[in-house]
Amino acid sequence: MGTQETQPLDxxxxxEDFPILDRMVGGEIETPGEGSADTQPLVYLDNAATSQTPESVVESIVDYYYGYNSNVHRGIHHLSQEASVAYENAHDRVAEFIGADGREEIxxxxxxxxxxxxxxxxWGLAELGPGDTVVLTEMEHHASLVTWQQIAKKTGASVEYIRVDDDGRLDMDHAADLIDDSTAMVSAVHVSNTLGTVVPAGELADLAHDHDAHVFIDGAQSVPTRPVDVGEIDADFFAFSGHKMLGPTGIGVLYGKQHLLEGMEPYLYGGEMIRSVTYDDSTWEDLPWKFEAGTPVIAQGIALEAAIDYLEEVGMANVQSHEELLAEYAYDRLSEFDDVEIYGPPGDDRGGLVAFNLDGVHAHDLSSILNDHGVAIRAGDHCTQPxxxxLGVPASTRASFYIYNTKSEIDALVDAVDDARQLFA
Known part of the structure; x- marks a missing residue:
């Protein structure tokens, strides 16, 4: 993707496209969506976990269910044909959005x-064995760390971890030492969901390919927040989720280079992914349907396309610029407190989130106090327990930002943290 000129977001x-942001929250919860009289305006700063959904995306789901709800690739009738075209177009749209060569790779x-x-x-069960190494980073999400850890146990491969330095950045000298001819896969997060660190994914891909290894990039925190081109990165595999980028839950994306996907056996078996079946054997459908067994995520896929349309109208360079502005502002405001510890790189060198702790206060207790002020954040290990x-802490408090957040909301966060400081003083 070329360099895009950024503009301040309106x-x-x-x-106005996110009615949920007008909610009042707090007090006793008796019915989902309703609070008590003791409520505060919602300040939603938990976007790294799940973003909110604009009306246009919700309407795309309603349009599907009200207008052409049908299974795909299985019917000759009009509704099935219409749904199939929409579902296939969604693959094309995602491919275009991340720079893939076509729907076969999505x-x-x-x-x-x-x-x-x-x-x-x-891929791993077929390709890994004793003597092979999978290289991860110390900041991996459990989705990567636990998965490769368990596959290594099944195959006899080993797992090694690229160090994170004291500033929260990936130690690329250590990466160059670890990645060698025994390396079969390098799997790395693109933007850390705890530290906010932006990993040089292209450099990791170059290191991996120099040793005939593959690279898998976890883009769950990058695709929603910045322009991403899998071709420029030269990733062999790349993954992300729709619910972190204005889309619905229940939809994720795996990008893979076509020749690699063609060489892999299916992960799930059943309807939709077969070409021919006899009592003795089966053959598989073409990509990408070969890996989409059963009734697929039709409504979710169509809604993901709507989410991409919304983000591209905003402009991904503008999304990135806004996130970085908010992250730097939050970092600077929280740094005003000498009893707040912030994790990860400086505010001008991170993705759109800030994880921190208040001395002497457990993250869960701080989160509860912030909730009393209407501020929604994440507290825990953020699926990065190792x-x-x-870091030497059991948990941290994380504020994460998106296109609808403002500096005034960060001020509300800081005021709530200050109230907690006074309470625990």
Whole structure:
């Protein structure tokens, strides 16, 4: 993707597309979607876990169910044909969005985790063995770390980890030492969901390919927040989820180079993915349907296309610029407190999130206090327990930002943290 000129976002206009942002929250919850009288305006800063969904994406789902709800690739009738075209077009749209060569390289899954498991089982079980090494980073999400760890146990391969330095950056000198001729796969997060670190994915791909190894990039936090071109990165596999980029839950994407996907056996078996079946054997459908067994994620795939349309109208360079602005502002504001520890690189060198702790206060307790102020954040190990062990903390508090967030919301976060400081003083 070429360099795009960035423009300030019209956040007020964007927020009009997200009715949930007008909610009042807090107090006792008796019915989902309803709070008590003791409520506060919602400040939603948990976007690294799940983003909110604009009206246009919700309407695309409604349009499908009200207008042409049918299974795909199985019927001659009009509704099935219409649904099939829409579902196939969604693959084409995703391919265009991330710079893939075509729909053959785009597999719809239910999330990033399933995409990881698909490659680990379909490629890893067949290709890995004793003497082979899978190289990860110390900041991997459990979706990557646990998956490759368990596949290594099944195959006799070993797992090694690229160090994260004291500033929260990936130690690329260590990466160059670890990645050698025994390396079969390098699997790395693109943007850390805990540290905010942006990993040089293209450099890792070059190191891997220099040793005839493959590279798998976890783009769950990058595709929603910045322009991504899998061709420029030269990733062999790449995964992300729709629910972190304005789309619905239940839809993920696995990108794979076509020649690699063609050489892999299916991960799941059943209807939709077969070409021919006898009592003795079966053959598989062409890509990408070969890896989409059973009734696929039709409505979710169509809605993902709508989410991409929305993001491209905003402009991915603008999304990145806005996120980085908010992350730097949050980092600077939280740095005003000498009893707040922030994890990861400086504010001008990270993705759109800030993980931190208040001295003497467990992240869960801090999150509860912030919730009383209407501020929604994430508290825990963020599915990076080994990284938290390395940091020497059981959990952290994470604020993460998106296109509809504002500096005033970060001010509300900081004010709530200050109230917690006074409470625990």
């Amino acid at each position: 956040v007020a206009s964007i927020r 597999i719809f899954t239910k999330n990033t985790t399933e995409s990881m498991n698909l490659v680990a089982y379909a 990284l938290h062990d390395k």
